[in-house]
Amino acid sequence: MTTPFAIKAYPEMWEGLDMDVARFDKARQMLGTAYEKMYLSQSNRPQAMAYFDDLMAEIFGRRIEELLAVKKEGRPVVGTFCVYIPEEIVVAAGGVCVGLCGGSPGSIPDAEKILPRNICPMVKSAYGFKAGKICPYFQAVDFVYGETTCDAKKKTWELLDRLVPTYVMEIPQMKKGRDKTLWLEEIGDFKAKVEEVCGTTVTADNLAKAIVVINDKRRALQRLTKVRGSNPAPISGKDALLIEQMAFYDEPVRFARQLNELCDELEERVRSTTGVMPASAPRIMVSGTPMALPNWKVHNLVETAGAVIVNEESCIGTRYFKDLIDESRTNLDQQLEALTDRYMQIDCSCFTPNNERVDQVLKEYRASNAQGILHYSLQFCHTYNIEEIKIREACEKEGIPYLSIETDYSPEDVGQLQTRIEAFLEQIRG
Ligand code: SF4
Numbered sequence: 001m002t003t004p005f006a007i008k009a010y011p012e013m014w015e016g017l018d019m020d021v022a023r024f025d026k027a028r029q030m031l032g033t034a035y036e037k038m039y040l041s042q043s044n045r046p047q048a049m050a051y052f053d054d055l056m057a058e059i060f061g062r063r064i065e066e067l068l069a070v071k072k073e074g075r076p077v078v079g080t081f082c083v084y085i086p087e088e089i090v091v092a093a094g095g096v097c098v099g100l101c102g103g104s105p106g107s108i109p110d111a112e113k114i115l116p117r118n119i120c121p122m123v124k125s126a127y128g129f130k131a132g133k134i135c136p137y138f139q140a141v142d143f144v145y146g147e148t149t150c151d152a153k154k155k156t157w158e159l160l161d162r163l164v165p166t167y168v169m170e171i172p173q174m175k176k177g178r179d180k181t182l183w184l185e186e187i188g189d190f191k192a193k194v195e196e197v198c199g200t201t202v203t204a205d206n207l208a209k210a211i212v213v214i215n216d217k218r219r220a221l222q223r224l225t226k227v228r229g230s231n232p233a234p235i236s237g238k239d240a241l242l243i244e245q246m247a248f249y250d251e252p253v254r255f256a257r258q259l260n261e262l263c264d265e266l267e268e269r270v271r272s273t274t275g276v277m278p279a280s281a282p283r284i285m286v287s288g289t290p291m292a293l294p295n296w297k298v299h300n301l302v303e304t305a306g307a308v309i310v311n312e313e314s315c316i317g318t319r320y321f322k323d324l325i326d327e328s329r330t331n332l333d334q335q336l337e338a339l340t341d342r343y344m345q346i347d348c349s350c351f352t353p354n355n356e357r358v359d360q361v362l363k364e365y366r367a368s369n370a371q372g373i374l375h376y377s378l379q380f381c382h383t384y385n386i387e388e389i390k391i392r393e394a395c396e397k398e399g400i401p402y403l404s405i406e407t408d409y410s411p412e413d414v415g416q417l418q419t420r421i422e423a424f425l426e427q428i429r430g
């Protein structure tokens with residue numbers, strides 16, 4: 001008899017982090033149940049997913065212990081909310097970067113005590129985790145670094161600063177020469193702040209090493225994306241999404257090693273045409289706003305309906321890892337410029353114009369051998385919701401089956417989404 005899956009409890013450690021332990025413990029149990037139902041019920045999973053299942057079981061335990069050990073050594077733990085924040089600089093300074101984006105409805109009521117209701121659930125969920133003291137990552141960070149990508153985020157940081165030291169990086173909204181100059185200066189300020197807090201200096205040498213560490217993580221994620229282009233798909237979209245989410249929590253060297261091990265197995269599956277679903281299963285690419293842990297809502301609906309998700313064009317997805325940093329630069333100024341160049345390639349909808357994202361969506365659609373695109377927008381995310389029009393037009397022009405959904409984290413619209421997704425899959429099946 002197999003033991004039921006559980007996310008391990010570390011009440012004493014959580015107490016030490018000044019958490020609302022009783023409330024958090026209920027959330028931990030619910031998350032464990034949801035994971036068991038959605039993840040462990042899948043058939044024919046790759047064996048190397050065992051590492052990521054274990055990571056999930058220890059997400060609020062062993063990984064937090066590791067972060068606390070880092071802090072004990074005098075190294076900082078920095079929380080971020082956006083893939084524009086250059087984690088290489090934190091790693092170069094000896095620190096650890098963790099993603100704090102919120103993907104759960106459980107913390108939203110805490111946020112709505114102060115924030116307006118009509119802002120994106122990701123921002124509310126993240127803020128609520130801190131306000132309600134129900135996230136050990138938020139409790140463990142030394143400071144957080146926000147950004148000025150969208151209005152909801154940049155105004156929330158002013159309030160978040162009352163709860164945890166919050167610094168803000170100005171992200172340009174265009175990509176002209178002067179925007180690059182601003183962006184380079186912002187990266188310099190970020191480096192100075194990290195050095196000040198860490199008490200260490202970012203040198204050409206430690207930055208070069210950090211660039212390789214994070215590039216290696218991105219290379220492993222690229223490898224995972226590539227292998228998903230095979231039919232039958234060797235891994236489910238749900239598992240791939242989980243890995244992309246874990247990329248923001250796990251120790252980067254270990255994560256890349258384990259993911260490469262999984263990719264070895266997946267490549268072997270491709271050679272032997274072993275899939276998680278039959279080759280006839282509709283292949284769907286998701287594009288749009290990021291799905292932060294534990295937001296598995298749409299992937300679960302699509303894959304429960306018999307299709308497979310083969311790509312996420314998203315910040316928790318390819319936008320995080322499609323571009324690497326030039327490793328050939330040897331002096332600090334050149335390295336900071338290389339960082340700037342790489343980060344300026346991110347095609348978030350907060351930029352205008354952002355036509356390169358439309359091209360990128362089409363490119364990834366072809367590379368993933370998908371048969372349809374599901375555009376995913378979080379409610380009240382104006383930039384992605386409006387940019388969706390251009391993605392839809394491009395899909396119409398190319399004859400790509402297309403479905404756009406706008407949703408939040410609540411289960412209320414699940415029935416309606418299920419009906420729309422099933423109709424979309426029928427259209428693809430012909
Ligand atoms: S969608 Fe935009 S704001 Fe959100 S994480 Fe990605 S780059 Fe940052």
Ligand code: SF4
Pocket residue numbers: 120121122123149150151152153289290350378380381382383384
């Ligand atoms: S999903 Fe949209 S509204 Fe929400 S934080 Fe990201 S860019 Fe802002």
